[in-house]
Amino acid sequence: MNPTSTAGGPTLPQVRRLVTEIPGPASRAWQARKHDAVAAGVGTTLPVYVTAAGGGVLVDADGNSLIDLGSGIAVTSVGNSAPRVVEAVAEQLSSFTHTCFMVTPYDGYVRVAEALNRLTPGDHQKRTALFNSGAEAVENAVKIARSHTRKQAVVVFDHAYHGRTNLTMAMTAKNMPYKHGFGPFAAEVYRAPLSYPFRDGGLSGAEAARRAIDVIEKQVGAENLAAVVIEPIQGEGGFIVPADGFLAALTQWCTANGVVFVADEVQTGFARTGDLFACDHEGVVPDLIVTAKGIAGGLPLAAVTGRAEIMDAPHVGGLGGTYGGNPLACAAALAVIETIEAEDLVGRARAIGTTMKERLASFGDPRIGEIRGRGAMVAVELVRPGSTDPDPELARTVAAAAHSQGVVVLTCGTYGNVLRFLPPLSIPDHLLAEALDVLELVFKDA
Missing domain, CATH: 3.40.640.10 (Type I PLP-dependent aspartate aminotransferase-like (Major domain))
Known part of the structure; x- marks a missing residue:
């Protein structure tokens, strides 16, 4: 895929770019306004305030470009602002x-x-x-x-x-x-x-x-x-x-x-x-x-x-x-x-799933109890090594570290110990590979 023009998104540079800490000052200012204006029961996973999105990236109010592995919880599967849409x-x-x-x-x-x-x-x-x-x-x-x-x-x-x-x-x-x-x-x-x-x-x-x-x-x-x-x-x-x-x-x-x-x-x-x-x-x-x-x-x-x-x-x-x-x-x-x-996005989902499962397996981390899912709906269940005991704290730690490095991931699971990945099907291969590189480093540091 061309790195600046994807099947499912507008022409945005398909790069991870961090120009401030995550979240940056502009997003923090908006988050303060959110606390004053929005009901407290409406939470946010990662309080970066998005100004543009497409392909496999989200661009925030501070100019950071984050790799999107969430798709707004599987909503923007064809890409954000997909041209036909x-x-x-x-x-x-x-x-x-x-x-x-x-x-x-x-x-x-x-x-x-x-x-x-x-x-x-x-x-x-x-x-x-x-x-x-x-x-x-x-x-x-x-x-x-x-x-x-x-x-x-x-x-x-x-x-x-x-x-x-x-x-x-x-x-x-x-x-x-x-x-x-x-x-x-x-x-x-x-x-x-x-x-x-x-x-x-x-x-x-x-x-x-x-x-x-x-x-x-x-x-x-x-x-x-x-x-x-x-x-x-x-x-x-x-x-x-x-x-x-x-x-x-x-x-x-x-x-x-x-x-x-x-x-x-x-x-x-x-x-x-x-x-x-x-x-x-x-x-x-x-x-x-x-x-x-x-x-x-x-x-x-x-x-x-x-x-x-x-x-x-x-x-x-x-x-x-x-x-x-x-x-x-x-x-x-x-x-x-x-x-x-x-765009044969059914086939694209299968290719994304194969890539993600192979890379996640290559981490060789004993805390990954299971890698599962189909297509571009992939998750890892995190456990304490040598057991099936859920490790929700590790899930929170890995997700927070990924966020700080500009990769949007989500957690889920009854026990809160599952990392889930829902990349847009428009994500280019190089961006998916970079997100997985970041995740591998995060797991090593966690």
Whole structure:
């Protein structure tokens, strides 16, 4: 890739450049203003205030250029300000910004629905509804499943993250920072054990599925269960990749028992995992699939796509929202899909994943308990050497040191001991290599 002009971003020098400490004085000044103006509950991982971004870099108010291994939590997968996205949004902006699709509709919404019906797993007849955020889409998927089945219960899994609304907080496993002090939560949400190969003692996917199904049958009952909702690869829970066969066995059980299988692909969708959707890896076909984040290149958009007979169950007017499927976001989504297909970003994600896993393995650090993920969704679980005991302090130390050296990384995991890497698929090879060089030095110094 050309170092100054990438497939997914504007012409910005693709270099790591530190001209001040991180964060610098201008960012610190903005952070002081943030403390005075923004609610304290809105936190920031790395308080550098961005003025430009593209390719694989973020440029801050002090002129520092940081390597981005976060993509705004898997949102800017095609690159920040990707050329097709910018052009499409600008063209739509010059026409109109909003009418509300439920009042006077427009073709962009329909085009996005058609594209999602075409691209998502399965060749059955589908329908799509558009929303604003992943959490909103997950909540609507549950509404749709309940309307279709006339049942109430919902099963989710250990380590799950599904959002911050009241219902999706109930569905999310982790207390801090997502749930603490915000209850009571929605009822009829039950939790089953996940396939977590690093901590499962060698259970196969089929065995882990049998364990989960046994819990579901005994504690909930298929006759009460509207939906099973699962991330095909968990995000906030620690980039946990279930053992092969786990998802397939769950889908088969759901089909046999009249339960809607919902794949939450908010973080894994749109080429991130080296397939267009993570479910594609094993040929799993969900009844409903939830997408957001990478769908629109940074504009707020989310969707529920699924079997026509399920999606059409709610009454007319039962689905929607003022901003759902905003015309600017729809224009962006169509441009994102065009970019993914034209630039073979599915293949690019696979290449990034291969590079990252090989380099991370070469560190030979005994504190790296497992390297996992697929495509450009890679994580390392950090443990105390010779054990599987989580080491969250090391994760915090490594992340802070990487930040100080101009590399944006994120932490996650129920135990807070996982470093996750979500580089934009537009990142040039030399920048990815440099980020990994920095990480190797950080691990040696930590």
